[in-house]
Every structure is written in C-alpha cells, then in structure tokens.
Amino acid sequence: MRIRVYATFRPIVGGKEVDLPLPPGTTVRALVLSMVDRWPELGELLLQDGALSRRAHVFVDGRSTRYLAEGDDTVIEDGQEIDVLPAVAGG
Amino acid sequence: MQLDRFGEAMAHIDLAEQRWQMRPAPEEWVRKYVGARGLGVRYVLEAGPEVEPLSAENLLCFLNGPLSGSEMSMSGRWACVTKSPLTGTVTDSHQGGWTGARLRWAGFDGLIFEGAAAAPTYVFVEEGRISFHDASDVWGLGIHETVALLKERHGGKDVSVNAIGPAGEKLCRFSAWVNEDDRAFGRGGTAAVGGVKKLKAIVIKASRERSEVRDLDRWREVRREALDLIRDEANITSPKKGGLSVYGTNVITNITNRIGALGTRNSQSTSFGDRAEAISGETVVETILTGDPTCHACPVACKKEVEVQEGPWKGLKMESVEYEPAWSLGSNCLNDDLGSIAKLIDQCNDLGLDPIELGNALSMYMEATERGWVTGAGLAWGDTLAMVAMTEAIAAREGDGDLLAEGPARAAERLGHPEIAMAVKGQALPAYDPRGMKGMGLGYATSNRGACHLRGYVAAAELGVVPIEADPLAWKGKGELMKTFQDLHAFSDSMDLCKFSAFAQGAEDYAKQYSAAMGRPVSADDVMEAGERIYNLERYYNNLAGFGPGSDTLPTRFLEEASDSGGSKGHVCELGPMLEEYYAVRGWDDGVVPEGKLGTLQIP
Incomplete structure (x- = not known):
C-alpha cells in the first residue's frame, strides 16, 4: 500500500511516500500501528492512548478519519489514496 | 517604557502643515478598544465613515498595542488602520518585524497622519521627536532601494524603514506598506492612502527598551508561561520542531x-x-x-x-x-x-x-x-x-x-x-476554498475588511490544530465557532500579538498577559467581550459607510459550482444556513448591528 506523508513526518520516514505490505481489508488503525512498528519515532506523534492522536491525521481520499463514520476502524479499500500527516495550520 | 501608560503617546501628524502634536488617546477608548486594531478603528470612526478613502481627509493610523515591543512572546506587531481604498470598509493590517517595537522604544504608541503633504515627504522618528524630510529623491524608487538609502542616511544601526513603493505612489488599490524589505501591511490598499498623502516612508531609530510594569515578578511569570506554551512540543509553534516553525x-x-x-x-x-x-x-x-x-x-x-x-x-x-x-x-x-x-x-x-x-x-x-x-x-x-x-x-x-x-x-x-x-x-479571497473548508467561507463573507482568512482563523479548528472538533465539510455550528474566533482575534490584534499565538494560547492566556502589562486585572470573559465590542465597532462603521443586508456573501462559484476534486469533491459552500446561525449568535439584523446591541456593548 502506497502512503503519502507530509511535513515533519517526512524526515522520519525518509521521503514523500512509503510502501507498506498491508493486506486488503486493512483498517486505518492497523495501518498506523504498522507505521509505528516500522518507524518507532512516529509512535509519540501518531498515537495517544492506543488511538490516533489528535495531533495527527490519516486522510482516506482526502477526508480525515476523524470525520468518517468508522473513525480509526475505517477499512481501506483498493485504490483509495492515503495520506498521513501531523495536524498543522498556517496563515 | 512603562507598559501601563499605553495610549498616552499618540502623535497626531499634520502633513500639510508639517507639524505634530502629542495628544493622549481618551482613557475610555483605551479601556474599551485596547489598542492597535480596536483603537485605530475608533480613531477612523471619529474622522467620519463618509470620508473618501483616496483623499487627504482619510486618517492613516499606525498604532501599537499595549504589548507591542515588550518582551512578551510574539509581540513584534503593529497595525495600520484606515478607510480602505479597495473596499470602502474600515480596514486594519498588521506587520511583523521590528518597526512596531522600535516605535514603542522611540517613545510613541502611535502615529496618526492627517491631511496631505504638498510634496513627497518622509518622517523620521527618534527619542520622542518627529521630523519631516523631503522624499523627492526616493519617490519613484522601489522599496528595497528606499529602505537601503534611508537606513544608511539615518545611521544604519537600530533603524527600521516602513515605506510605500511605486504601486502606492500610483494609487494602486491593493498597494501595501512594507517594512525592512519584506514584512507588509498587506491587505486593503493602505499604501495608496500614503500615496495620496505623499507620505513615502516612516523611518524609526531606537534601540531596545526594557518594559516597566507595576509587578515585575508577575510580568516575568506570565512571560515565562507564554513562552512555555509557544515552545511546547505538542504545539506547531514549537521552535525547530513544530510544522509551522520548520516549514x-x-x-x-x-x-x-x-x-x-x-x-x-x-x-x-x-x-x-x-x-x-x-x-x-x-x-x-x-x-x-x-x-x-x-x-x-x-x-x-x-x-x-x-x-x-x-x-x-x-x-x-x-x-x-x-x-x-x-x-x-x-x-x-x-x-x-x-x-x-x-x-x-x-x-x-x-x-x-x-x-x-x-x-x-x-x-x-x-x-x-x-x-x-x-x-x-x-x-x-x-x-x-x-x-x-x-x-x-x-x-x-x-x-x-x-x-x-x-x-x-x-x-x-x-x-x-x-x-x-x-x-x-x-x-x-485568500487560500482556503470555501467548498473544502466551509467555516472559512463564512469567515470571508462576514469579515469586516472584505474577504479575509485572518479575521476568524477557523482553519485552526478545521485543520485540527486546536482541540475543537470542526469537520471542514460540515456547516452546522460554524456560526458560533466563527464568532468566537473573530472576537478572540480582534482582541489579540489589538494587543498586538501575532495571530499564530492562538495556536498555543487562548483567552485565559491573553487575559493574564494584558493584566500583567497594564496592571489592571481582566478575565477571559473580559477579553472576549472586548473582542466582541471591537468586532461590532467595525461592523457599525461599515453599516454607516453603506454596508448592510446582502453585503455578507460569497462569489456564486462557491455557492453553486460543486468542488471537482480532493476530499471536498461534490460539495458547495452552504453559506445561507451558516449566516443564519452567525447572525443569531451575533445578535445582528441581517448584517446590521441593532441599536440595542450598540448600547449593550457601549459602542462607540
């Protein structure tokens, strides 16, 4: 699965995107845990009490899972675009 | 630099006569409208909402707030307030850099320009004095060259130059004052007002002054708290670690x-x-x-x-x-x-x-x-x-x-x-498409200075930076949320603190900072009430200037043509119901501040 990452997460994973060997039917929660497993430094940035931190987002087709009905349990379908990023704002 | 004397050092500068006079701002105005943005709007109202923006009669105010130039984190701001040649509304714009701080250190809380000079002029401000100078040799020059020449002419060290460029001289309606080469009073065309007045530049020479306050220990404690919040690694402001600081x-x-x-x-x-x-x-x-x-x-x-x-x-x-x-x-x-x-x-x-x-x-x-x-x-x-x-x-x-x-x-x-x-x-419009961030659409429509993202930066919630759940594609609840952000920012713009302080601080923090600086205790509720008063004062001015029902709207593109891509695909901006919510929580009648509201908020 191809995952795009942004901002301060990029230096940690070493690039703009990563490929993770995740099976069909993977949930956002499993994706996040898999990323933390691969890059432990992401742990304190992505997780809070075992769930996705409010300081980070996972977008599924441009929608933050915070606002999707299944939240972290959203199942990622084939062909969906995934972005993982810290919560940031600008001016 | 005694912070609690803010408002006493207001210079009224008559460009036609090339003379100036120090006249303290009325104490009631400082108490009610705080400084910078709020106080500036009150001055501009006094000049009359019917004034032609591109005329000598328009006031051009450069104002600090009570915190400008102090040691408080993110206080390197000052405001330019005038009637906008672009919109016909009252407008204020803010610069970073060091110029506002230098104005305070030079002994001034604000410079209020009246009338117009007969020939290109710049003013030099130093140690409580203002002098007038011929600007004919820099008239027509770009800002980079103007800054370099005037800085050198006045000694280089500890000098800041705030100037207009050729666009302002030619009365371009979106011309901007720029200080120190690259920090602008960007929005509203304020430099064209300088152009009409033949005011090319403001040159300020001053070295750092320490703040004097009634309770130094408390001031230091509040400053430390504020800095800790900015530095907190949980916030995007965290130096060299947060996304805003790094990128x-x-x-x-x-x-x-x-x-x-x-x-x-x-x-x-x-x-x-x-x-x-x-x-x-x-x-x-x-x-x-x-x-x-x-x-x-x-x-x-x-x-x-x-x-x-x-x-x-x-x-x-x-x-x-x-x-x-x-x-x-x-x-x-x-x-x-x-x-x-x-x-x-x-x-x-x-x-x-x-x-x-x-x-x-x-x-x-x-x-x-x-x-x-x-x-x-x-x-x-x-x-x-x-x-x-x-x-x-x-x-x-x-x-x-x-x-x-x-x-x-x-x-x-x-x-x-x-x-x-x-x-x-x-x-x-600024850079947030209202179909993908609907709260920002409401903010553009209801901004008192024309489309603006900074009047109520609800993006902080819609992008998930502050702990308020606000789905960018939902419209319900955005009316009340927008009012909260607008009122909070009206206060911080009047202090004058950088808008980005709100990524780490809120009304409680601003109340502590104001109280410690001014030696006058205020609460978070007082902060929000002052912000609401300032926002309503601006709206009152605009109502007098001819803005009313129907003025708070968006281009039809955002209301009728659905988003074609990204997470917002298929969405339009539901401005109508958001406006209804917003007017209800504001207590306005279709964009107009009613008499009763003016009375409650003691406006003007």
Whole structure:
C-alpha cells in the first residue's frame, strides 16, 4: 500500500511516500500501528492512548478519519489514496 | 517604557502643515478598544465613515498595542488602520518585524497622519521627536532601494524603514506598506492612502527598551508561561520542531490540496493535483531554503529566506514563500514554478503590492482571456514571464496593468463579468476554498475588511490544530465557532500579538498577559467581550459607510459550482444556513448591528 506523508513526518520516514505490505481489508488503525512498528519515532506523534492522536491525521481520499463514520476502524479499500500527516495550520 | 501608560503617546501628524502634536488617546477608548486594531478603528470612526478613502481627509493610523515591543512572546506587531481604498470598509493590517517595537522604544504608541503633504515627504522618528524630510529623491524608487538609502542616511544601526513603493505612489488599490524589505501591511490598499498623502516612508531609530510594569515578578511569570506554551512540543509553534516553525505557513499547501481546499485556475478547481508538491513548504525547505529569520520576541521563526537555484531568476535571494502567495500566484494561476513565485513575491515586496490581491487579479484576467473577454493579448495560464511583466505594469498603471491596479473586483466589473472576481466587499479571497473548508467561507463573507482568512482563523479548528472538533465539510455550528474566533482575534490584534499565538494560547492566556502589562486585572470573559465590542465597532462603521443586508456573501462559484476534486469533491459552500446561525449568535439584523446591541456593548 502506497502512503503519502507530509511535513515533519517526512524526515522520519525518509521521503514523500512509503510502501507498506498491508493486506486488503486493512483498517486505518492497523495501518498506523504498522507505521509505528516500522518507524518507532512516529509512535509519540501518531498515537495517544492506543488511538490516533489528535495531533495527527490519516486522510482516506482526502477526508480525515476523524470525520468518517468508522473513525480509526475505517477499512481501506483498493485504490483509495492515503495520506498521513501531523495536524498543522498556517496563515 | 512603562507598559501601563499605553495610549498616552499618540502623535497626531499634520502633513500639510508639517507639524505634530502629542495628544493622549481618551482613557475610555483605551479601556474599551485596547489598542492597535480596536483603537485605530475608533480613531477612523471619529474622522467620519463618509470620508473618501483616496483623499487627504482619510486618517492613516499606525498604532501599537499595549504589548507591542515588550518582551512578551510574539509581540513584534503593529497595525495600520484606515478607510480602505479597495473596499470602502474600515480596514486594519498588521506587520511583523521590528518597526512596531522600535516605535514603542522611540517613545510613541502611535502615529496618526492627517491631511496631505504638498510634496513627497518622509518622517523620521527618534527619542520622542518627529521630523519631516523631503522624499523627492526616493519617490519613484522601489522599496528595497528606499529602505537601503534611508537606513544608511539615518545611521544604519537600530533603524527600521516602513515605506510605500511605486504601486502606492500610483494609487494602486491593493498597494501595501512594507517594512525592512519584506514584512507588509498587506491587505486593503493602505499604501495608496500614503500615496495620496505623499507620505513615502516612516523611518524609526531606537534601540531596545526594557518594559516597566507595576509587578515585575508577575510580568516575568506570565512571560515565562507564554513562552512555555509557544515552545511546547505538542504545539506547531514549537521552535525547530513544530510544522509551522520548520516549514513556515506553506506547510499546509499539500494538505489543503488533498482535502480539496486549494483553489486552482481562479477557483474553478479545488485541487492542484500532483503539481501542488512543487510549490509546497516541504519543497521550499528541501530545495531553496537559506535561513529562518524571525520577528521581535518570536522563537517560532516561521519566515523562510530562500535563494532561487535555477531558471530566469536564479540567484534571487528573498523572503518569504508563504502559503498565501504560493496559492495565489501558484495553483490559482496554474503555475507550479517555485522560482517564479519567489520572484513575484519579491516584486510585491519591492513595488509594494498585496500578493493575495495580485494573484487574484492575474488569475481573474487569465480566466477572462481564456473566455475571450479581453481585447488584446491578455494573459495565459501559468505564463510566468508575462505574470512578472504584468506585475510591473500594475505597479506603474501602464496598459492592462492600469485596469488590474483597481483590484480584481473592479477590473472584472469593467470587463463586464463581475462573476469571475473571487472577492467579497471588493477584497479578493485568500487560500482556503470555501467548498473544502466551509467555516472559512463564512469567515470571508462576514469579515469586516472584505474577504479575509485572518479575521476568524477557523482553519485552526478545521485543520485540527486546536482541540475543537470542526469537520471542514460540515456547516452546522460554524456560526458560533466563527464568532468566537473573530472576537478572540480582534482582541489579540489589538494587543498586538501575532495571530499564530492562538495556536498555543487562548483567552485565559491573553487575559493574564494584558493584566500583567497594564496592571489592571481582566478575565477571559473580559477579553472576549472586548473582542466582541471591537468586532461590532467595525461592523457599525461599515453599516454607516453603506454596508448592510446582502453585503455578507460569497462569489456564486462557491455557492453553486460543486468542488471537482480532493476530499471536498461534490460539495458547495452552504453559506445561507451558516449566516443564519452567525447572525443569531451575533445578535445582528441581517448584517446590521441593532441599536440595542450598540448600547449593550457601549459602542462607540
């Protein structure tokens, strides 16, 4: 699965995107845990009490899972675009 | 520099007579309207809402707030307040850098310019004195050259210069004052008011002054708390660690692109697709970054100094490629050439132009060209050389540049197609497409200075930076949320603190900071009430100036044409129900402040 990452997460994973060997039917929660497993430094940035931190987002087709009905349990379908990023704002 | 005496050192400067007088602001005004933005609006109201913006009678106020120039984190701000030649509303714009701080250290809380000089003039401010000087040798020069010459003339060290460029001299309606080469009073066309008054520059010489307060221990404690919040690694302001500090404001280009809120092709699309990466903050940092300069008392250092590495502008050194111009001169003009964006921003800094308005003027003209509504060559999407040439023409008011110098709203009207100007109350929209971030759409519509993202930066909630759940695609609840943000920012703009302090601080923190500075205890509720009073004062002014029912709206593109891409695909902006919510919580009648509300808030 191809995952795009942004901002301060990029230096940690070493690039703009990563490929993770995740099976069909993977949930956002499993994706996040898999990323933390691969890059432990992401742990304190992505997780809070075992769930996705409010300081980070996972977008599924441009929608933050915070606002999707299944939240972290959203199942990622084939062909969906995934972005993982810290919560940031600008001016 | 005794902070609790804020308001006593207001210089009223008569440009026609070349004389000035110190007259303290009325104590009641300082208590009710705080300083900077709020106090400035009160002064401008006194001059009369019927005043013609481009006339000698318009007041041009440069005001500090109670915290400007103090050691409080993010207090390197001051405000320019006047009646806008772009919108006809009251407007205020804020600069970072060091100039506001130097004004305070030089012994002034504000400079209020009245009348017009007979010939080009600049003023020099030092140690409680103001002198008038012939500016004929710098009239016509760009801001970079003006700053260098005047700085050298007045000793170089501890000198800040705030100047207008050729665009302001030619009365371009979106011309901007720029200080220290690259920090602008960007919005509202305030430099054209300087142009009418033949005021080329304000030169201030002063070295750092320590703040004096009644309770020094308490002041230090509050400052430490404020700094700790800014530095907290949980906040995006955290120096060298938070996204805002590392990548600057342009950190969000990739993100708004993905959610379908990055206007493209004059907002005909809501995403720039894979091309957004090329103009993003990440690409700036990876390819052209040379430094992270900062403003007075700010550890965040969100400004990004760059050097263009290739193309026609190779070798150009400038700051700063911000999110707003990366959008307005980038995706919205179908331009993914980062070097040209840096060049165009630097032109704005030198000619004295607002890059948000410039980008909108160019993208509007590109759409008009594509649709065959322009006589002559027009402007093609993404033609960077032509964009640079047109920017020069706008500042000089030559050829088609003369039309675009009126701003995109007036220019589109004259082309017979007002619908392709993405503007509210005459001021162009910033970089958050209202179909992808609906709260921002409400903010643009209800902003008292025309479309603006900074009157109520609900984006902080819609992008999830502050702990308020606010789905960017939902409209319910945005009315109350917008009022809260608008009132909070009206207060911080009056203190005058950087807007980005709100990523780490709230009303409780602002109350502590104000109390410690002024020696007068206020609560978080007092802060919000003062913010509400200021917001209503502005609206009252605008109502008197002719804005009322129907003025709070958005271009039909955002209301009727659905988003075509990104997370917002299929959405329009539901402005109607949001406005209904907003007016109810504001207690306004269809955009008008009723008498009862004025009485409750003790306005004016």
